[in-house]
Amino acid sequence: MFRYMANRIFSSLLVLLAIITITFLLMHAIPGGPFTNEKNLPAAVLKNIEEHYRLNDPLWKQYTDYLANLARLDLGPSFKYAGRSVNDIISESFPVSLQLGAVSIGLAVCLGIPAGAIAALRQNKWQDYATMLFATIGVSVPSFVLATVLVYVFAIKLGLLPAAMWGGIEYVIMPALALAVHPMAFIARLTRSSMLEVLAQDYIKTARAKGLPQIVIVYRHALKNALIPVVTYIGPMTASVLTGSFIIENIFAIPGLGRHFVTSIYNRDYTVILGVTVFYSVLVISMNLLVDLIYPLLDPRIKLTGKQEG
Structure with missing residues (x-):
């Protein structure tokens, strides 16, 4: 190890x-x-x-x-924000992106995995068709289009939610939903396909032949192995969402890390561009390493040498 x-x-x-x-x-x-x-x-x-x-x-x-x-962990001074360093900008803006990203990831995982599992267990039934219809729409529609529709419906037409800025929970709902729909739909599709593959394995047929309850077969044997490709996707997806969606944060005027990154590109603020890129890269690399460490927990046959026991 x-x-x-x-x-x-x-x-x-x-x-x-x-x-x-x-x-x-x-x-x-x-x-x-x-x-x-x-x-x-x-x-x-x-x-x-x-x-x-x-x-x-x-x-x-x-x-x-x-x-x-x-x-020395010094990302340098910002060229456009007088008296501020890149470290300060990241430390101030990343917690905002972290809050938004945590809610979005929670929605994507907590809704995407059950939806995909239900679709697999109800294959070729209305639950399966409804889930795949939603997943197809969620994957196909860009997040900025969804964000625009949400603002038009819930902020402008209905007046139920604020259109922009950052504050209480009411400010989180629309941007979190706009960020969560695409990964939620992808997780649902991935969970369904992986679950169908696992359910067709011989050890699942053996468990059914032994008379094990369906809930035990699904949650103890099938779902655990089906989550391996899902976890592979969730790792880099988590880093991406936590760092902040550049477009979503600009649409909703959220003072997160993604918004600063876009502004730094317009301003050619070299140190901020490099600093955010380094920060994002370290986050992605760390999440990928964490995913590798989670694999053996889901499947004991997987070793950290990258080989499987026969």
Whole structure:
């Protein structure tokens, strides 16, 4: 297990370094810079600002300096928010995205898995057709379209919920639902297909032949093994939702991490772009590692060496 963890951490660091390098090069390949649009600044002042942030240094020097600061967990200052560091921006905005993401993930998992299981157990019946119809619509409709419809119906027409901003529970309902529908639908489809495959296995037929109750067969034997591909999807999905949906947070004017990321791209705020990218990458890598650790709990045949017992 120790060797496996060491190999995974080492490979994750290489992946993270590749992400940082590619993002860094792409940012600087775009013409202009963070202060290009500051039309009222004299050339001398603009030059001093760029020297202050070391934007005039050679590209390789900026890159190595960033890696050195990153090793100390210092993501640098924001170029557009005076007096604020990227660490401060992430620490202030991520809790908002975390709250929204936790509600969305809860809805997606708690509704998607039972819906998929029921559809599999009632295959070719109305429960199956209704679940798959919802899942198809949920996967097909983009989240920003759903968000727009929710705002129009519940905020503008009915006046039941606030259209935007962030506050109490009433502000969470529409953005959480808009974020949760797509993963909920995908989890339902994945659970159904995996459940049907497991229910066709010989050990399930043997359990039925022994006269075990249906509830025992489903929850103790079938559902546990059927959740393996679902858990594989939930890992990176959780990281994505927790970090914040860029579009949803902009539509509902939520001061989360996704909204800052979009704003930083418009402003060419290099350090914020890199900082959020690094933060998101670490979160995705951590969730994937957590998924690998959960596999043996669902199926004892799976070992952390990546092999299965026969």
